[in-house]
Structures are given as C-alpha cells and as structure tokens.
Amino acid sequence: MTSRARVRAPELHGRSWINTGGEELGLAALRGRIVVLDFWTFCCINCLHVIDELRELEERHRDTVVVIGVHSPKFVHEAEHAAVVDAVERYGVAHPVLDDPELTTWKQYAVRAWPTLVVIDPEGYVVAQHAGEGHVHAIEKLVGQLEAEHEAKGTLRRGEAPFTPPEPVAGDLRFPGKALALPAGGFLVSDTTRHQLVELAADGETVLRRIGDGERGLADGAADVARFNEPQGLALLPDGDVLVADTVNHALRRLDPATGEVRTVAGTGAQWWQGAPTEGPARQVALSSPWDVAWFAGRVWIAMAGVHQLWTYDPETGTVAAAAGTTNEGLVDGPAAEAWFAQPSGLAVAADGGRLWVADSETSALRWVERAGDGFAVRTAVGTGLFDFGHRDGPAAQALFQHPLGVTALPDGSVAVCDTYNHALRRYDPATGEVGEVSTLATDLREPSDAVLVPGDSEGTPEIVVVESARHRLTRLRLPEDAVRVEAVAHRTQRAATEVAAGMLRLDVVFRPPPGQKLDERYGPATRLVVSSTPPGLLAAGEGTGTDLHRELMLSGAAGTEGVLHVSAMAASCDEEGEYPACHMHQQDWGVPVRLSPDGTDRLPLVLAGPAEGAEGAEG
Known part of the structure; x- marks a missing residue:
C-alpha cells in the first residue's frame, strides 16, 4: 500500500451535533472505524453533489465507515443553527453533522475550500485529503485498502454508524422549492424533500393530487409510480405540458397535467463532467443539477447550477446545448x-x-x-x-x-x-x-x-x-x-485571510493520482490552472490560464493590503489497468482571502487530491 503521512487527526470541535440524538461525538469513540470528514456548507452546489456521491459509499461500507459532515458556513444565514438543522433534513443527510459556525475544525484541518473530504484511518491518522467533488471513487479504493490492512492488524472495528435520524414531520409540503401558477387556477409545487410534485387549489393550501410515489429515484410513468430526486424548477410549455428540473437526477422531466404521466426528456441520469458533450440529443447528453427552467426566445432555458452555466432545451428537435x-x-x-x-x-x-x-x-x-x-x-x-x-x-x-x-x-x-x-x-x-x-x-x-x-x-x-x-x-x-x-x-x-509576502508567491496545487490511476495525457496536457484576483491589481503577474499546476505569482500592494486569489484547477486521470480504463476528472475552485504582510508566507499550497498538508495535529 502507498505510504501515507502519519498526521494525527485533530479533535472535532464545534457548537453542537446534529443527527446523533443529542450525543457529542469524539474521535476516540470512533477509533477502529474509517472516518470520512465532509467539510460542506449548504449553499454550495458542489457540496450537495458530494453528499449525494457519499450515499452509496456509506451504504456499501456501513459497518466500517463513518461519514461525518462538518458544516462550515460561508453566508451569515448559514451560521444559524436552525438553518443547518433544516438543511440536513432538506438534503437527506443520513450521517452525523458537526455544526461549526466559527470554522474551528475547518482551521484545525487547514481546509481552504468547499467541499473538502478528509479520510482518517482506524488508528486516528489523516491519510488523504480531496478538495472538490468526484473523488468518491478514489476514496472507495482507499477504504478497501484500509479495511484489508487494519483487518489484518486487528485494528478495524465493525459496527453500526452513530446516526439518529430526525423524527418525521407531518404536513402537506416539506421544503418546497419552486411553484407554477396553472392556467386553470391553482398551483403546481415541487415538494423537494419528499421527491414529489403537489398540485394545490387556488387557495394555495388544499392538496388536489400528488405526482410521484415519494421515494428518491428516477422512474417514468403514471403519477403514482413516477419517481423524482429533489425536483426544483417548473415551466409551462406552449402546448400546456410542464417541464420539471429534476435536480439530483440531473434530468428534465415532462409532465402531462391532464393525465399525470411523467417522462424523461433530457439528461442521462448521470452528472455532467468536464470534457463531456455540451450539446446534442437531449437524452444522450448529461446535465448537472438543473435548478430552474423558463421558456425564453423560443426554447427552454435551464439554470444549470451544477456547472455555473445556462443551457437550452429545444422540445421540437429534442436537443440541448450550453448557451451561456x-x-x-x-x-x-x-x-x-x-x-x-x-x-x-x-x-x-x-x-x-x-x-x-x-x-x-x-x-x-x-x-x-x-x-x-x-x-x-x-x-x-x-x-x-x-x-x-x-x-x-x-x-x-x-x-x-x-x-x-x-x-x-x-x-x-x-x-x-x-x-x-x-x-x-x-x-x-x-x-x-x-x-x-x-x-x-x-x-x-x-x-x-x-x-x-x-x-x-x-x-x-x-x-x-x-x-x-x-x-x-x-x-x-x-x-x-x-x-x-x-x-x-x-x-x-468570514474566513481568516492567509498572510502572504508581497512580491513573489509560489502557488502549488497538490495533485497525486489516486492509487491505481495515472495522469491521462492521451489527448494533451492532463492539468489546467486558472488564476485571477480581486481586486485585479493585486496580481501584478501570474494571472491567466496554463497547464502547469505550479505558478509563480507577483503580488502588488502595501503591507495590510487585502484581496482574494481565485484559483481553478483541473486534473484528468485514468485507471492504470483494464482493457477499457475508466477516466476521472478532478476539479476545484478556490477563493483564498489573503493579506500582504512582511512576515507572510511565500508559498501557498492547495490540495486538489493527495496527502493532507497542514493539518494541525501532532505528528505520529
């Protein structure tokens, strides 16, 4: 097995715990289990993607892996405990969550971006850190290695995860997302957390019917068998049908209001990744978290929250395309x-x-x-x-x-x-x-x-x-x-600024292909780095796009000058073995607050994937 840095995992500290039945968790009580820390904030679409990616990992390794969400807020509202509790229920988070409004644990683990995943082995050491989404396949391989290694050493302890689900709450709607005024009166509402559409009377309260069986899934058919996955946006098409942004299914669904029949018209059910097609037959092109839809300029426009774009869907030709x-x-x-x-x-x-x-x-x-x-x-x-x-x-x-x-x-x-x-x-x-x-x-x-x-x-x-x-x-x-x-x-x-020296600053994006993978250079450079700043004058040199994950930046300004370095990194890898090796894309955007200081560092490391750098735990 690849050697790993022996860094003792810092303890978990925050305001309170959610999904534990009131129990406070500590790493000592989790010794013998593989712990995956998911640093997230509920405004972040990439964080929501990771929550969904982790579901299968949690299920397949339920007796060896404990996932713990560490909620680290970006917006002021996200620091409200009640809002975090709501978000945990809204997005179906089925593991313990530490509410950390002061970013205490975030700082202890030297995290710089949402989302970040940290893997802790059964002996309590940090063994990997991954920023961004799309890393669960690599973590699953690492989990398999850790299971075998610690089973042999006698340091693996199996058992149920410490998770206590919230009590179900009665009501006609649960975290509704979007609404549509129907031509005949009344409303159609996306009942997001219950994975349904609900038709309400004109009073906005009386339920006339539900569309979808209420289970998370992707299934077409009649109203009582169709399945959605956290649907959001709704748009009325010229022919009277309704188009639904089925967000977590990465799909568009078409509803016939007269019959309640649902069918999928766009998306493959899989999430779009860099390098995938951005136009073509709608059922053959992947989408990424469509959040809203609207009929504009002769076609449907899609708020594609997952990739920070607007796409279009043409019902006449059955095609989609990136538009903005x-x-x-x-x-x-x-x-x-x-x-x-x-x-x-x-x-x-x-x-x-x-x-x-x-x-x-x-x-x-x-x-x-x-x-x-x-x-x-x-x-x-x-x-x-x-x-x-x-x-x-x-x-x-x-x-x-x-x-x-x-x-x-x-x-x-x-x-x-x-x-x-x-x-x-x-x-x-x-x-x-x-x-x-x-x-x-x-x-x-x-x-x-x-x-x-x-x-x-x-x-x-x-x-x-x-x-x-x-x-x-x-x-x-x-x-x-x-x-x-x-x-x-x-x-x-509110994130602490990194003290950096004026003048030359070396930016290092740390990327190590996961075990069993190598950089995918078959079609050119496997990596890309984009750097800019706010304000623009903060960067005297080093701005722009390149293929090297290391960059010499020249920072301009007097001591005390503050700003944000915007860094976007991408790396492509593929499996080393197999007749048809699978390819993987790793991508993350960072906004790093910095302050110029005579005593500041001259190197800024950002971990895209690989061993964790900078966790403030004791060396083992």
Missing part, C-alpha cells in the same frame, strides 16, 4: 459564451419578453440575458462577486442580496427577488435612477425560494404568492406593498 457561461465560477459579464455565473438558481422572463432574469445565488446577484446581434449577452443589475453580500437597499450599484434563489418578473418591468438568506422579498426597478433601485417589499419570509404572480382581488390588484421553503408553505402578499425600511447590513465571507 464557461463553467468557471464567478461574476463576469459579456457575450454569453464568455460570461461567468455562480450557481444560477432562478429564472424569469420579463413582461415584454426581452430579458431573461437570473438569480445568480453564489454571487448574491441579479443578472439578465438579452439578445445581442446574432447571439446573447449577459449583464448584471445587482451584485459584485462571490464574497460580498448583505441586506442593503438603494441604488443598484450599492445594493446587496444574500444568496437569492428566485426571481419573478412584475407587470411594470421591475423584478421581485426572493432574497433567500435574508428571508425577504426584494424589488429591483430598472427605471429608477441611472442604474436602477432596490427596495424591500416584505421580510420574515423564512427562506423564500420562488414566487409567482396571481390576478388578486376583484379590483384587479395583482398578488404574489411566495414559496416559504423553510416554513413549508405558500404565502400570499398584495402588490404593490409599501416598502419595508430595513437597516442596511453588509457582509464579506
């Missing part, structure tokens, strides 16, 4: 093919049909797509980037949201924004001032994730029905509402 975004995560405007998004999660078409509004959740931004010549362009109305968020009204250039998931076009040309982590409904009016104005329409709307317009009262005053996801209900509000005056609050992501 590069898969790099961030906020960059321009021609659609060159723009950057960060988990687009909500779509709405402007009343005049000229714009497709986008809730770009990880940049806390409101953006739009419009025609530009023979193609499309992407613009930003509100938002500055990945690390600035808050609740601030006023001119759009200074306004702030916090992880919005939904947008709704209003009749007057303005936009209602479900400002999810601020628990508010906000309004952007592009006609006010030179850059538009943001106001608050309503507060105390627990995690609003979508909203739809309805005709309203007999006087014709429109109303808006909001999906209060964390209150498990639809809530009706009159429009226009008097704006709610909210004291302005601004935040930046």
